[in-house]
Amino acid sequence: MSWPTRTLQELATLVTSGSRGWGEYYSDEGALFLRVGDLNRLSIELDLRSVAHVRPPVGAEGARTMLQEGDIVMSITADVGMVGVVPSGLGDAYVNQHLALVRLKPESLLPRFAAYALLNPEGLQRAVQGIAYGATKASLSLSQLRELRLPVPPIEVQRRIVAKLDEMLAKTRAAREQLEAVPALVEQYRQSVLAAAFRGDLTADWRKKNPDVEPASKLLERIRIERRQKWEAAELAKFKAKGKSPKDDKWKSKYVEPEPVDTSDLPELPPTWCWARVDEAGQVDLGRMRSPDNHSGANNKPYLRVKNVYEDRIDTSDVMTMHFSEEEFDFYRLIAGDVLLNEGQSRELES
Amino acid sequence: MVRRPMATATTDIVQKLWNLCTLLREDGVTYHQYVTELTYLLFLKMMKEQKREDCVLPEKQRWDSLVKREGVEQLEHYRQLLLDLGKSKNKLVKDIYEGAQTTVKHPKTLGALVRHFDELSWFSEERENLGDLYEGLLQKNANEVKSGAGQYFTPRPLVTAMVQCLKPQPGELVQDPAAGTAGFLIEADRFIKANTDNLFDLPAGKQEFQKRQAFYGMELVDETRRLALMNLLLHDIEGDLRAGDTLSPQGAELAKTKADVILTNPPFGTKSGGGRPTRDDFTFPTSNKQLAFIEHVYRALKPGGRAAVVVPDNVLFEDGVGRQIRADLMDKCDLHTVLRLPTGIFYAQGVKTNVLFFTRGATDKGNTKATWFFDMRANMPAFGKRTPFTLEHFAEFLKAYGEDANGKSKRKDQGEEGRWRKFTREAIKERNDNLDVAWMKDDSHTDADDLPEPEVVLAQIREKLEGALAAISALEQSAA
Numbered sequence: 001m002s003w004p005t006r007t008l009q010e011l012a013t014l015v016t017s018g019s020r021g022w023g024e025y026y027s028d029e030g031a032l033f034l035r036v037g038d039l040n041r042l043s044i045e046l047d048l049r050s051v052a053h054v055r056p057p058v059g060a061e062g063a064r065t066m067l068q069e070g071d072i073v074m075s076i077t078a079d080v081g082m083v084g085v086v087p088s089g090l091g092d093a094y095v096n097q098h099l100a101l102v103r104l105k106p107e108s109l110l111p112r113f114a115a116y117a118l119l120n121p122e123g124l125q126r127a128v129q130g131i132a133y134g135a136t137k138a139s140l141s142l143s144q145l146r147e148l149r150l151p152v153p154p155i156e157v158q159r160r161i162v163a164k165l166d167e168m169l170a171k172t173r174a175a176r177e178q179l180e181a182v183p184a185l186v187e188q189y190r191q192s193v194l195a196a197a198f199r200g201d202l203t204a205d206w207r208k209k210n211p212d213v214e215p216a217s218k219l220l221e222r223i224r225i226e227r228r229q230k231w232e233a234a235e236l237a238k239f240k241a242k243g244k245s246p247k248d249d250k251w252k253s254k255y256v257e258p259e260p261v262d263t264s265d266l267p268e269l270p271p272t273w274c275w276a277r278v279d280e281a282g283q284v285d286l287g288r289m290r291s292p293d294n295h296s297g298a299n300n301k302p303y304l305r306v307k308n309v310y311e312d313r314i315d316t317s318d319v320m321t322m323h324f325s326e327e328e329f330d331f332y333r334l335i336a337g338d339v340l341l342n343e344g345q346s347r348e349l350e351s
Numbered sequence: 352m353v354r355r356p357m358a359t360a361t362t363d364i365v366q367k368l369w370n371l372c373t374l375l376r377e378d379g380v381t382y383h384q385y386v387t388e389l390t391y392l393l394f395l396k397m398m399k400e401q402k403r404e405d406c407v408l409p410e411k412q413r414w415d416s417l418v419k420r421e422g423v424e425q426l427e428h429y430r431q432l433l434l435d436l437g438k439s440k441n442k443l444v445k446d447i448y449e450g451a452q453t454t455v456k457h458p459k460t461l462g463a464l465v466r467h468f469d470e471l472s473w474f475s476e477e478r479e480n481l482g483d484l485y486e487g488l489l490q491k492n493a494n495e496v497k498s499g500a501g502q503y504f505t506p507r508p509l510v511t512a513m514v515q516c517l518k519p520q521p522g523e524l525v526q527d528p529a530a531g532t533a534g535f536l537i538e539a540d541r542f543i544k545a546n547t548d549n550l551f552d553l554p555a556g557k558q559e560f561q562k563r564q565a566f567y568g569m570e571l572v573d574e575t576r577r578l579a580l581m582n583l584l585l586h587d588i589e590g591d592l593r594a595g596d597t598l599s600p601q602g603a604e605l606a607k608t609k610a611d612v613i614l615t616n617p618p619f620g621t622k623s624g625g626g627r628p629t630r631d632d633f634t635f636p637t638s639n640k641q642l643a644f645i646e647h648v649y650r651a652l653k654p655g656g657r658a659a660v661v662v663p664d665n666v667l668f669e670d671g672v673g674r675q676i677r678a679d680l681m682d683k684c685d686l687h688t689v690l691r692l693p694t695g696i697f698y699a700q701g702v703k704t705n706v707l708f709f710t711r712g713a714t715d716k717g718n719t720k721a722t723w724f725f726d727m728r729a730n731m732p733a734f735g736k737r738t739p740f741t742l743e744h745f746a747e748f749l750k751a752y753g754e755d756a757n758g759k760s761k762r763k764d765q766g767e768e769g770r771w772r773k774f775t776r777e778a779i780k781e782r783n784d785n786l787d788v789a790w791m792k793d794d795s796h797t798d799a800d801d802l803p804e805p806e807v808v809l810a811q812i813r814e815k816l817e818g819a820l821a822a823i824s825a826l827e828q829s830a831a
Contacts, residue, residue, distance in 0.1 A: 087781070168826055170670055170783065175822035178815040185815065189808040196805050 003153040009146040011114070014103035017076060017142060018065050018095035025054040031092035034067075034099060036075045039082035042173050044115040046073070046084045056094055065101060067093040070111040072102040074118060077139040085115045100145055109150065113158040116165050117150045200270035207270060215272045223281060224257070231255055282339075288332045290322055297323025304334070306342050314340075364471050365484045371463055372488070382492035384454040386485065387574070390581040391433060392417075392468055393481075394447055397584060400473035407441050417465050425465070426458045446594070447577050482585040489532050489578065505534050505616040505661065506696050512745040513614055513659040513706060514538045516688075518756040521553055521561060523611035527568035528597040528647055533579035535614040536566040537586050566590035568615075569597050569605050598643050603632045606651040613652060616661035617644035619702055634679065637672045641665070645676060645707070649684050652711035657757055658684075661692075664703040665818070668787035671825070677784050681719035681776065684709040687758030689786060690725045690748060695734035695807050702810070703728070710757045719776050722786070723762055725751055726770045729791035733803035767791075 008015055022033070033054040038046050056062040067073070071086040077098045086093070095101050104114060153161070196202055207213070232252060239245055261275040269275065278284055288294075288303070300321040308315050324332060334340075372385050398404045399414040410416070412432055420428050436448035455461045471481070493504030519525050519539040527535045543561065544550055550558045566583070567590045570576040576594055583592065595601035617640065633646050641662050648658050666673065667689075680686060688708040697704065712718035725748050734740045751771045753760020765771045767790055774788060782788075 089777075164829070167670065168829060171822040171826050171829075174668070174670070175819040175826075178819040178822070181815050182812055185808055185812045188802070189805060189812065192802045192805045192808050195802050201804075 003151040003157075005149040005151050006108075007146060008102060008148050008150065011108045011150065011152075012102050012104050012146075015100065015142055015146050016065065017100045018097045019061060020097045022054060022056070022094075022096065025056055027053050027055045029053050030055045031066075031094060032090065034073060034084075034093060034095045036077075036079055036082065036098050039073065039075055039084045039099075041082055041119075042176070043169055044083055044085050044112060044119065046087070046090075054094060062094075065094050067095065067101065068103065070104065072104070072111055072115050072118065074100045074102065074145075076100045076141075076145065080140055081119070083115045083118045085111050100140070100142065102145070109152060110155065110158045110162060112162045112166075114150060116162065118148070199267070200273060204270070207272065213272055216274045216276075220274060220276050220280065223276075227280070228255055228257075285331075288322075288324070288328065294323040296321070299324055299326070299329065301329060301333075303332075304340065309340050309342055364467055365481060367467050368484055371460075371467070375460065378456075380454060382488055386488040386492060386578060387451075388453060388455060388464070389485070389488070390447065390577060391451055391453070392464055393485075393581060394444075394584070396468045396471065397473070407444055408436075408439075412436055412439075414469075418469050421462065422458045426455065426461050429453060429455075429461060443580070443589075447580055450573065451577075482582075485582060485585055486534075486537075489534075489582065504532060506740060507534070507538075508740055508742040508745060509661070509692070509696065509706075510534050510538045510614075511742055512749060513661075514542050515749060516708060516752050516756065517612055517614065517657055517659050519543055519612045519614075521547055521550075521557060521565075523565065524608070525566050525612045525614065526605070526608075526610035526651060527566075527613070527615045528602065528605060528651065529615050529617040529644065530568040530570040530579055530592055531575060531616070533568075533582045533592065535616070536568065536588065536590070536592075537582060539612070539614060540566060540586060540588055562587060563589050564591075567592065567608070569593045569595050569602065571596050597647055598640060599629045600631070602647055603630050606632070606647060608651075609653040609656065610651055611653055611656050613648050613656070613658040613660070615644070615648065615658075617641055619663050619697075619704075635672050635676050637676070639665070639669065639673065642669070642673055642676050645680060649680055649709065649711060652684075654711055654713045657710045658708070660707050661704055662707060664705065664787060665821075666707075667705060668785050670783075674784050677786060680709065681722075681779075681784070683715050683718060684711050685718045685720070685757070686722050687719070688723050688725070688752060689788070691728045691789070693728050693731040693734055693740075693744075694811065695738075695803060696740045703814070708752075708758060721773050721775045722779065723751075723758070723771065723773050724788050726789060726791050729770075729789070733801055733807065735804045735807060 018034075026033070030053045032048070033052045034046070035052060038048060038051055040047055056066075067086045067090065069086055069088045069090070073084045073086065073095055075082040075098060102114075104111060109117075193202075200207070232255070235251060235254075236246070258277055258280040260280075261277055263275050266275055290303075301324050302319045302321050304314065304316075305320065308319060368389070372382075375385055376382075395408075395412075395414040395417065398407055404413050412435055416432070417425060417429060430453060433448060433451040433453060436444055437451055439445045439448065453461075455464075489504060490507070514535070519542055521543050525536060525539045527533070530536065540561070543565075547553055550561055553561070566588050570579055570592060571594075573594065576592065579592055583589065593601070593605065595605070597605060619641070630643075630647075632650070633643065635642075635646060637643055637646075645660060645662065645666065648660055652658055667677075686707060686709040688706075690706040690708070692704045692706065694703055709719075727744070727748060731744075732738045747770065751762065752758065753762060762771070762773070764773045770791065772790065779786065
């Protein structure tokens with residue numbers, strides 16, 4: 001395309017930026033005070049949802065940066081290159097020092113066309129290249145802004161380009177908005193499936209087809225028996241280790257039967273299910289504490305810590321070791337099927 | 352016309368019919384099949400009770416011909432009867448029985464059904480309860496997701512709320528161009544009857560008008576239309592429910608009989624039968640069926656006529672033709688109210704819907720000065736099987752809408768924290784005529800009791816992705 005180009009200096013009657021130090025004029029109502037946050041990269045409309053207000057100082061300094069319809073507003077510090085166009089009916093409005101204000105000569109360029117041209121990464125990047133790239137805060141000076149070149153096609157062409165861009169950017173925004181909602185919904189789905197599973201919804205059909213399945217209460221019975229047997233076996237092993245054997249069965253009464261669950265406040269379960277406490281169904285132990293005297297020793301074994309345990313996986317890329325005696329190791333070693341629960345420490349605090 | 356008290360508890364007969372339904376379901380009979388079967392039998396019984404058999408049915412095809420027979424003979428006669436009735440010269444009979452086939456396999460079942468209906472005292476409370484039974488079956492039918500019948504059924508609380516807003520009056524023409532099983536028409540009739548002492552307050556000529564002319568519309572699917580006809584007959588309505596596709600020239604014909612009131616819920620989705628709209632009287636041709644229905648509705652209204660239409664979200668924000676149609680709607684009509692409905696209330700659980708309320712102007716320009724939005728979506732319980740949606744949930748909206756059917760009651764903007772706000776036509780124009788307005792902050796679901804069902808969430812995810820894809824497709828087309 002070989003349209004003529006002009007600098008902003010040639011195209012504009014005013015290129016300036018907002019005043020410094022208007023902090024003291026902030027108020028809850030009054031004229032609008034535009035800041036970088038009121039612009040965005042996705043369109044040339046202003047986003048006034050969290051706009052600030054000012055009561056500007058009386059006099060020349062106040063009037064200098066008052067906005068008119070058709071003015072182009074652009075961020076020139078921090079997040080450089082966001083652009084907006086002042087619509088009709090905005091009321092009294094001003095810009096702060098991070099925004100430049102460009103007022104085009106009438107009949108030079110359509111404001112929306114110029115705004116889009118400034119948004120064009122090709123155009124602006126070349127200008128920005130003159131600035132310190134890689135500096136923490138790139139910024140555009142007013143004189144650099146004045147030297148920017150913009151294409152100047154015939155008015156009809158400008159109109160058509162603006163219409164097309166308005167339409168296409170609107171659709172892009174629509175797509176983005178839809179997509180942005182998805183991750184939260186996926187997370188919600190995960191929670192919903194978990195809730196449904198434990199209400200029994202996911203297996204309702206199977207239960208209908210298999211009404212004669214053994215109820216969980218029977219399974220729990222068997223588990224209780226096994227639990228007791230295991231305990232008795234462990235106690236006997238202790239006796240044996242001391243070289244003794246029990247004279248009578250009195251030691252058996254030391255066994256603590258787990259309390260059944262009080263289901264009065266609990267949600268209803270499908271008929272073949274039942275509630276159980278964790279320690280009815282298995283054995284709960286805390287892991288082995290790390291301390292200076294077991295940092296290392298003769299029997300260094302790898303162990304898992306909070307950092308390794310996630311909701312959906314175990315991450316063994318960074319595993320530490322500590323010393324376990326043979327007895328300790330026997331007790332603490334993990335076997336397939338063990339369930340790990342992070343019960344304290346926040347992941348971010350772990351080294 | 353017999354005075355009838357309002358229906359109270361279900362009677363014996365109706366209970367028996369429900370019990371029979373339960374038995375048959377264990378045999379694999381669906382609600383749809385059951386309610387269709389009841390339709391075939393009910394019609395014959397009704398013709399006898401209303402003493403209309405002479406005009407409508409030859410002797411061999413009347414109710415008594417069934418009652419007289421037993422066992423296998425009865426079943427075989429019934430099968431033949433259905434075929435013969437499908438070829439009847441009488442339009443109403445043909446409409447109900449064309450293509451009819453029984454799903455009853457055992458003579459005993461048919462025997463039980465015929466006996467139950469025979470014992471029914473037609474001119475009593477029992478029959479009104481029968482109407483309720485029929486509607487109850489239609490609702491259960493709709494809830495059986497696999498049947499797909501949900502798309503022909505709008506949840507009752509929503510229908511009631513919309514009718515209460517529009518307040519149809521005796522003497523008005525009430526149209527539903529996507530009639531489904533006639534839920535809106537029947538509810539409108541119910542509203543009028545409640546306010547005229549069951550039509551008793553009206554002179555005979557006007558009563559006749561209510562019965563034969565007031566309620567009309569169109570339904571595309573024959574099987575559904577059959578159920579709608581029966582549903583209407585059970586409520587003493589014999590209006591002109593045409594068979595046809597509203598988005599075809601048949602719809603243009605329908606629009607020529609202009610309505611005072613239009614209440615409708617066009618089918619969602621793009622797959623429903625009928626293909627691309629083929630009417631040539633639309634100013635804005637579109638392949639989006641819901642947008643096309645909107646066009647039909649505001650064309651089919653008399654000047655001063657009012658409408659309430661259920662539409663999915665995309666009608667509110669779709670660009671291009673969508674925007675043009677919305678702008679045209681807001682010119683020709685006063686779009687005074689938009690109700691944003693919560694999810695989980697329709698069969699298609701994730702779908703996000705709204706009700707547009709508008710009144711056709713006397714002129715064609717600038718009729719909408721402002722639109723009021725009610726947000727019933729944010730911070731609502733997750734409706735579904737565990738949390739039913741009821742008329743109570745509409746209480747706040749009905750109060751805000753006000754008593755005037757055209758939305759002209761005095762209304763108060765509730766501000767950012769409230770559910771009810773006013774937006775001027777200029778404000779909407781600034782948003783490029785996008786009516787997808789929301790301002791309330793939705794608290795995220797943390798309580799498991801408020802979590803929607805998994806299918807609901809999946810449907811929402813799909814909807815978002817499809818929305819994004821649709822925007823991309825549109826971009827591809829414009830870039831082409």
